Amino acid sequence: MSEDVQGQAAEASESSESSEATIAVHWREEGYYPPPPKFIGQANASDPAILDRFAEANFPECFREYADLLEWDEYWHTTLDTSNPPFWKWFVGGKLNASYNCVDRHLARDRNKAALIWVPEPEDAADAVITYQELYRRVNEFAAVLQDLGLQAGDRVTLHMPMVPELPVTMLACARLGVVHSQVFAGFSGGACGGRIADSGSKFLITMDAYYRSGDLLDHKVKADEAVEAARKEGQEVEKVLVWRRFPGQYSAKTPMVEGRDVFVDELLADHRGAVVEPVSMPAEAPLFLMYTSGTTGRPKGCQHSTGGYLSYVAGTSKFYQDIRPDDTYWCMADIGWITGHSYIVYGPLALGTTSVLYEGTPNYPDAGRPWRIAERLGVNIFHTSPTAIRMLRKVGPDEPAKYDFHFKAMTTVGEPIEPEVYRWYYKFVGKGEAIITDTWWQTETGGFLGTGLPGLYAMKPGSCGPAALGIYLAILDENGDPIPKGSGKAGNIVARNPWPGIFQTIWGQPERFVSTYFAKYNKDKDSTDWHDWPYFAGDGAVQSEDGYFRILGRVDDVINVAGHRLGTKELESSALSVEEVAEAAAVPVVDDVRGRAVEMYIALKPGYSADSGVETKVKTAIETDIGKIARPKNIWIVPDMPKTRSGKIMRRVIASVSNFTDVGDITTLANPEVVDKIRDQVQSAKRAKGEEPRELSETEAHEIKTYGEQE
Ligand code: WTA
DSSP: OOHHHHHHHHHOOSOSOOOGGGOBOOOOOOOOBOOOHHHHHHOSOOOTHHHHHTSGGGTTGGGHHHHTTSOOSBOOSEEEEOSSTTSOEEEETOEEOHHHHHTGGGHHHHTTSEEEEEEOSSTTSOOEEEEHHHHHHHHHHHHHHHHHTTOOTTOEEEEEOOSSTHHHHHHHHHHHHTOEEEEOOTTBOHHHHHHHHHHHTOSEEEEESEEEETTEEEEOHHHHHHHHHHHHHTTOOOOEEEEEOSBTTBOOOSSOOOTTTEEEHHHHHGGGTTOOOOOOOEETTSEEEEEEEOOSSSSOEEEEEESHHHHHHHHHHHHHTSOOOTTOEEEEOSOTTSHHHIIIIIIHHHHTTOEEEEEOSOTTSSOTTHHHHHHHHHTOOEEEEOHHHHHHHHHHOTTGGGGSOOOOSEEEEESSOOOHHHHHHIIIIISTTTSEEEEEBOOGGGSSOSBOOOTTTSOBOTTOOBSBOTTOOEEEEOTTSOBOOTTSOBEEEEEESSOOTTSOOEETTOHHHHHHHHTTTTOSOTTOOOGGGOOEEEEEEEEEOTTSOEEEEEESSSEEEETTEEEEHHHHHHHHHTSTTEEEEEEEEEEETTTEEEEEEEEEEOTTOOGGGSHHHHHHHHHHHHTBGGGOOSEEEEOSOOOBBTTOOBOHHHHHHHHTTOOOOOOTTBSOTHHHHHHHHHHHHHHHHTTOOOOOOOHHHHHHHHTTTTTO
8 A cells, every 4th residue: 555545544534433335345256367368469558567657656647658649739748737626637738639639640541441330220221331531521521510600619519419420420520629519328318418408508409310229210309309498498598409310311200390490410511511620729628528427416417528638548548458459340339428438439449540330229139149240240359348238138148149250359348347147158158268358447527447457467357347547546445534455355435546637627517516526525635736635536335355456336325327327316306306296205226137226216295195196107207308218217116104314314225125125224213113114015015016026136236235325
């Protein structure tokens, strides 16, 4: 352990009582899998000297190695400026353009190489192969459209687009002008999109008329109308809605276009054929994009990412952790609507000049062999996905991968803890024993990987994300800020002790929230300009084993991770509370075999209302309208009362235990302990009647349920 952590420990206050976050855990350690020699032989990082280069003594200059992967219009003079903590500034004085770095600079050598290969969901439709030259043409033409509409550097534009090549084209066109894009996941509702339009102050919404999902051509334009309406309610007028067409020239949505407001992008493009727009040279510190994520309040957080620091960080981590080389065919099966897609479908891989595959649809459409057919046909050799997708593909088609002739050298997993058993299937059946697996722990806020091992240098261990990433100095702290030593078998809060180039710059429009959510917990001197005084609090519980590997236990705040997507408990609850009959609402996680977690909602009604009034449907509809279908609760329980403390706080861990058939723990501090038995009888008998039987939870799962909602 380094001296500064010990220093911090010495200063820590002794007042706060021990919390369940530091509860002792005695968990079985998994065995190691060494990387295959063939992989090591070709790996981008196979010489341990890289670990020394990124050792703490070389911080922050070590990150020059990442920044040097880019082309700078002006080289920076200060690597890290800490003068206004914790608003760190990286590569100060430097200037560059992200679109230039992801497109133009590859033309000289690779103009005819595929930058993007887009696979539409209908299997009989042809792939679209977009070379770097073609990407250059499309990005320039669309940048000309945006410029013509008056957009300038610093303006924000909201995108609500599905998985089509027009999405990276739109992002890169914005980046070319220094316009800040804010892409909202297409599966989110129009209402959720509207809230983000208003929060970011966007005057333009860019969307698409329709896209394929599980065999249906969905009308997506309808959501744009809802979004504009929702934004208006929050005081933000949308001047123009730009509508890409899934089939150019042919409108696939039923919703009419609004005269004067809505325009087809293919028609606008017709006036800009062959246009070339000079990339605007942006300061390294200029924002590149916003990515909204859920937190502990109802208002989503617009995580603002920088141009120079972010792009350097995703380029560096793509190179060393995903082992991307220019001649690879790389496929990340995530959606660009999430941070994973921004960093590891678009910006990282394209900055490195590789070929990035984009798939429009669901992994199991039309059957569980689809991803493997795509991999075989395109010769994909690096594959990146989430534990949810792996669980699902394993469940519906455990033997499918063996039927296809594809060979991965590297695979990545992201977004949730992966169960060792699922990991082993991924390794054996998908990796065919030839591929390394990099488990990557990180967040929307962190821009890129924070906890993960260099695949050529570290053995893999199922269920652990591995050690800290290069140049990141992770620690586990207890509630007082004292470090919990590795191998102690105690869990605590994982922090990054230092800043890194990929960290978000602030929460858009809420700088105080940025400081209070991520730094206040462990900062002891708010005037200090020494980064050592500002550990980044990630909001995840973790345990570090003797070998230094971290195992992530999940969120310690009010966030439920459904299929790798963060849903804010408060957002779900406030949506339920908008239903007239509802007096109280509490959302809790329930362990789910495929999606990791699902949401269950407990509702108490206002006096005089009965459960027969269709409340359940109303709550479901409210959540789908406010957030989207992904947030739909698995079950909604209308209960006589909520278990509460004497101060009136709903004990979420108690209802979470009921939902998961686990022991409710100590309920002596409740104001109304008698309600627990009633709820348990009601909920568990209804679950049994539906065939939802109790199942044994893993240690990680049990830990989360037992402590759920305790850290508010
Ligand atoms: C969880 C996704 C275990 C964690 C990139 C984190 C993980 C949240 C892992 C961020 C992993 C992410 N193992 N848990 N490898 N990766 N998480 O912002 O709780 O959508 O805080 O970013 O997902 O989710 P987000």
